[in-house]
Amino acid sequence: MASLLRRPQSVVRSSRQLLEAASLSSTLALRPASIPRPSYACAHSRKYATKPGKPNKSDGKVRKPGSTPAKGMEHLYSNQSPMSPKPDSSQNNSDGETKGPLPGRSELTPEEDQALSKVFDTIKIGMPKSMVKDVEKALEKLREQGMPDELRNAIKETSEEGMSPSRAAKLFRLVTHLARQNAEEIVAEKSKEQKKASSSHESSSESSTSGKDKTKQESSDGKKKDSAPPVYEFKLDLSNILVSAFVSYLLYRLVVPSENSREITWQEFRTTFFDKGLVENLVVINGNRVRVHLHRESVAATYPESPAAQPGFYYYFSIGSVEAFERRVDEAQNDLRIPSSERIPISYHTEGSWFNTVLAFGPTLLFIGAIFYLSRRAAAGGAGGQSGIFGMGRSRAKKFNHETDVKVKFADVAGADEAKAEIMEFVSFLKKPDIYQKLGAKIPRGAVLSGPPGTGKTLLAKATAGESGVPFFSVSGSEFVEMFVGVGPSRVRDLFANARKNAPCIIFIDEIDAIGKARAKQSFGGGNDERESTLNQILTEMDGFNTSEQVVVLAGTNRADVLDKALMRPGRFDRHIAIDRPTMDGRKQIFKVHLKNIVTNEEVEHLTGRLSALTPGFAGADIANCVNEAALIAARTQADSVVMQHFEQAIERVIGGLEKKSLVLSPDEKKTVAYHEAGHAICGWYFEYADPLLKVSIIPRGSGALGYAQYLPGGGRDEVLMNVKQLMDRMAMTLGGRVSEELHFDTVTSGASDDFNKVTRLATAMVTKWGMSNVGYIYYPDSGETQETQLQKPFSEATAQAIDAEVKRIVMEAYKQCKTLLEEKKKEVGIVAEELLSKEVLSRDDMIRLLGPRPFPDKGEFSKYFGGGSKTGPIIPPPGEANPGVAEPPAGGDLPPPLGGGQGAPAPTIFQRQEK
Numbered sequence: 001m002a003s004l005l006r007r008p009q010s011v012v013r014s015s016r017q018l019l020e021a022a023s024l025s026s027t028l029a030l031r032p033a034s035i036p037r038p039s040y041a042c043a044h045s046r047k048y049a050t051k052p053g054k055p056n057k058s059d060g061k062v063r064k065p066g067s068t069p070a071k072g073m074e075h076l077y078s079n080q081s082p083m084s085p086k087p088d089s090s091q092n093n094s095d096g097e098t099k100g101p102l103p104g105r106s107e108l109t110p111e112e113d114q115a116l117s118k119v120f121d122t123i124k125i126g127m128p129k130s131m132v133k134d135v136e137k138a139l140e141k142l143r144e145q146g147m148p149d150e151l152r153n154a155i156k157e158t159s160e161e162g163m164s165p166s167r168a169a170k171l172f173r174l175v176t177h178l179a180r181q182n183a184e185e186i187v188a189e190k191s192k193e194q195k196k197a198s199s200s201h202e203s204s205s206e207s208s209t210s211g212k213d214k215t216k217q218e219s220s221d222g223k224k225k226d227s228a229p230p231v232y233e234f235k236l237d238l239s240n241i242l243v244s245a246f247v248s249y250l251l252y253r254l255v256v257p258s259e260n261s262r263e264i265t266w267q268e269f270r271t272t273f274f275d276k277g278l279v280e281n282l283v284v285i286n287g288n289r290v291r292v293h294l295h296r297e298s299v300a301a302t303y304p305e306s307p308a309a310q311p312g313f314y315y316y317f318s319i320g321s322v323e324a325f326e327r328r329v330d331e332a333q334n335d336l337r338i339p340s341s342e343r344i345p346i347s348y349h350t351e352g353s354w355f356n357t358v359l360a361f362g363p364t365l366l367f368i369g370a371i372f373y374l375s376r377r378a379a380a381g382g383a384g385g386q387s388g389i390f391g392m393g394r395s396r397a398k399k400f401n402h403e404t405d406v407k408v409k410f411a412d413v414a415g416a417d418e419a420k421a422e423i424m425e426f427v428s429f430l431k432k433p434d435i436y437q438k439l440g441a442k443i444p445r446g447a448v449l450s451g452p453p454g455t456g457k458t459l460l461a462k463a464t465a466g467e468s469g470v471p472f473f474s475v476s477g478s479e480f481v482e483m484f485v486g487v488g489p490s491r492v493r494d495l496f497a498n499a500r501k502n503a504p505c506i507i508f509i510d511e512i513d514a515i516g517k518a519r520a521k522q523s524f525g526g527g528n529d530e531r532e533s534t535l536n537q538i539l540t541e542m543d544g545f546n547t548s549e550q551v552v553v554l555a556g557t558n559r560a561d562v563l564d565k566a567l568m569r570p571g572r573f574d575r576h577i578a579i580d581r582p583t584m585d586g587r588k589q590i591f592k593v594h595l596k597n598i599v600t601n602e603e604v605e606h607l608t609g610r611l612s613a614l615t616p617g618f619a620g621a622d623i624a625n626c627v628n629e630a631a632l633i634a635a636r637t638q639a640d641s642v643v644m645q646h647f648e649q650a651i652e653r654v655i656g657g658l659e660k661k662s663l664v665l666s667p668d669e670k671k672t673v674a675y676h677e678a679g680h681a682i683c684g685w686y687f688e689y690a691d692p693l694l695k696v697s698i699i700p701r702g703s704g705a706l707g708y709a710q711y712l713p714g715g716g717r718d719e720v721l722m723n724v725k726q727l728m729d730r731m732a733m734t735l736g737g738r739v740s741e742e743l744h745f746d747t748v749t750s751g752a753s754d755d756f757n758k759v760t761r762l763a764t765a766m767v768t769k770w771g772m773s774n775v776g777y778i779y780y781p782d783s784g785e786t787q788e789t790q791l792q793k794p795f796s797e798a799t800a801q802a803i804d805a806e807v808k809r810i811v812m813e814a815y816k817q818c819k820t821l822l823e824e825k826k827k828e829v830g831i832v833a834e835e836l837l838s839k840e841v842l843s844r845d846d847m848i849r850l851l852g853p854r855p856f857p858d859k860g861e862f863s864k865y866f867g868g869g870s871k872t873g874p875i876i877p878p879p880g881e882a883n884p885g886v887a888e889p890p891a892g893g894d895l896p897p898p899l900g901g902g903q904g905a906p907a908p909t910i911f912q913r914q915e916k
């Protein structure tokens with residue numbers, strides 16, 4: 001014990017901290033853990049102090065009043081344990097107090113006494129006085145009754161041979177026992193004192209009547225004390241001290257390596273111990289370290305102050321190799337002429353600390369643990385363990401519950417009436433399969449919904465699930481593809497297995513082209529095997545359904561043309577539902593759907609009509625975005641409701657891109673842009689078949705557009721066909737910008753490149769696709785349009801030259817047409833350009849004001865929504881348009897092609913800035 005306590009200062013320090021922490025703890029919940037049982041008993045005895053229970057004199061045991069020990073715990077409070085003192089009358093005085101060490105114990109040695117005092121002194125610093133008293137009492141008790149031999153031996157053993165789990169457990173048991181015994185005695189003493197005090201009290205009250213009142217008062221005080229809730233007072237007893245010190249020591253030993261050894265050099269070893277004959281033997285540990293065992297008595301005599309005199313203390317030194325060490329020891333012994341019979345014995349040991357052992361086996365154990373855990377997880381997941389390692393093969397499909405998640409109904413999908421009608425059949429099949437089955441009809445397996453992005457394919461699939469009230473599994477084609485081989489097919493299997501379990505249900509595979517692309521005839525390098533096997537698995541699964549299984553597979557794609565033929569055959573995706581960009585009426589409906597959530601006071605019919613006329617070529621997603629954008633603009637300007645102007649700004653922004661406030665043009669540049677745009681505007685105004693002009697602007701927008709003129713193709717009608725006259729007028733109008741520059745300036749700029757691109761595309765299409773030239777009635781696909789044209793042109797060199805010549809001729813014709821007009825209308829161009837320079841934006845009403853009404857009647861519903869007296873004035877950009885939170889929309893050049901399946905889109909003529 002002495003050596004244990006004497007050694008590290010830090011043991012003392014840490015034990016003190018532990019005690020302080022325990023004493024400061026105020027919550028009762030924490031106490032049972034930090035306060036050992038004897039203290040708890042103390043508290044209880046105090047509670048009943050005014051009326052103590054009668055101690056059982058017959059067995060001399062001290063017990064908590066009113067309590068009997070629990071079954072099996074009797075020995076805890078008996079004196080029968082091996083460490084308990086045997087009742088011995090010779091050692092008890094009349095008060096029953098013990099004198100001298102108890103049996104099984106021996107007195108503290110002076111060193112132990114000194115070390116303990118040191119520990120207790122440190123503990124006492126800063127402690128409340130009442131506690132200091134207890135600490136002193138505890139030490140006094142230990143001095144009086146001595147240290148149990150068993151404990152002393154265990155400590156000695158530990159300090160000599162090191163700590164081991166069994167020794168730690170033994171020490172802990174012995175120390176706690178000692179502490180408990182000590183506490184019991186203190187409790188007994190206290191109760192005795194209290195008993196004495198109360199009896200003397202009674203006698204004094206009997207003898208003196210004058211003291212009656214006082215006694216009453218005191219007894220009432222006592223009652224008060226009794227009735228008051230028991231307040232626990234922390235008492236520091238020996239058990240606290242010892243247990244805390246011991247726990248601290250254990251912790252300390254675990255964290256800090258043992259200090260009962262010290263490294264020395266060979267020279268020190270030799271001069272201090274070896275040459276003086278103090279070495280008993282040497283132990284080589286692990287071939288790299290030598291532990292020096294000394295003759296303790298001789299060391300104590302030679303160096304009384306040295307720690308080496310203490311048992312369990314060792315010096316050690318490091319060695320390079322065992323051979324070199326042995327040679328050195330031999331040489332040293334030879335020098336000292338030690339006879340071979342008396343030479344110092346050297347033994348060899350291999351030692352490994354717990355920590356090293358754990359460290360050595362740690363990675364292996366971790367690895368085994370990880371494998372075990374992952375294999376269990378893999379086994380647990382997936383159908384029949386098919387999910388593969390780490391659950392990788394499990395399907396990533398999200399399951400939407402029809403009751404909670406899928407709230408979409410067909411009413412939410414506007415404008416896709418044909419597609420809705422087609423898909424409705426699936427709904428009735430899922431709802432009432434009997435109608436079909438009783439007639440022997442086989443139900444379609446699935447449908448591919450194809451169309452441009454944002455046209456509502458996913459929405460339609462969700463609506464199908466919502467209407468039929470079945471679960472909906474949504475997964476993207478790309479989620480099947482992983483870097484591991486076999487994961488794709490495994491996920492497909494899992495998805496279909498899940499779907500079968502949840503039948504009737506709908507599986508929706510979005511972007512199926514990611515896996516459903518036509519399998520290559522010959523594969524270069526075989527890189528697509530995984531994708532193909534995933535596709536094969538889908539084919540197999542879809543074949544595998546029997547006719548009564550109510551699982552419908554819907555797929556969405558933007559590229560139905562690239563899908564594998566096998567996927568589209570009857571029995572798999574039987575139905576092919578094309579969803580195109582909405583028509584004017586469709587857009588109206590979609591606007592109505594999305595306007596439901598918007599606060600606006602505009603008349604809905606007029607608003608939706610005008611907006612749908614303004615947005616040809618917009619898909620449902622674009623419309624949803626426009627409506628939201630308008631609401632954002634309105635919010636930014638702190639308007640109470642969203643008005644037409646906000647919607648138009650939103651559309652303009654989507655078409656033309658974000659306004660570029662930061663781009664400041666020089667006056668010359670601005671003038672060029674104004675005349676360029678005025679050229680377009682005049683052409684649009686005076687060509688009979690040109691698209692009616694909506695707006696001209698010279699505010700820079702988007703990526704590189706310095707100004708633009710916006711037209712309404714087909715006058716707001718959905719144009720299905722375009723004739724040569726319309727095409728020529730459109731091309732001439734597109735060239736109006738450059739021609740105007742030529743006519744008004746002595747040089748031209750690079751701003752017309754986008755116009756030339758459009759004109760060339762139109763002229764080429766007229767020659768190669770629409771049979772409108774001398775080349776003839778031939779269709780030449782664009783390069784890359786089909787697999788064949790990817791590598792070679794579908795026409796000869798001579799035809800190529802002829803095509804070039806024809807394209808050039810058509811463009812030149814359009815140029816001439818434009819030049820003739822603009823030369824004639826040079827004055828009007830000037831008027832519009834100057835107005836543009838002052839106002840920056842001109843609307844149709846401004847044009848009417850400047851040029852008079854357009855000389856040709858407007859087509860379609862144009863005049864209904866854009867006729868004179870339009871409800872809106874020119875669109876003035878709101879202050880601070882720049883909105884960093886909204887993604888920049890595509891530039892005008894990225895708009896849908898001018899002629900895409902009969903849908904003429906409003907490609908504004910854009911004055912392009914030269915890209916560096």
Ligand SMILES: Nc1ncnc2c1ncn2[C@@H]1O[C@H](COP(=O)(O)OP(=O)(O)OP(=O)(O)O)[C@@H](O)[C@H]1O
Nearest residue numbers: 412413414453454455456457458459590620621624
């Ligand atoms: N016909 C429509 N009626 C109402 N809203 C629509 C319509 N079409 C599209 N939308 C809106 O556009 C959003 C996007 O549509 P959806 O995700 O269905 O497009 P998609 O065709 O699946 O696109 P992608 O091909 O890129 O996957 C919808 O959430 C909806 O707000």
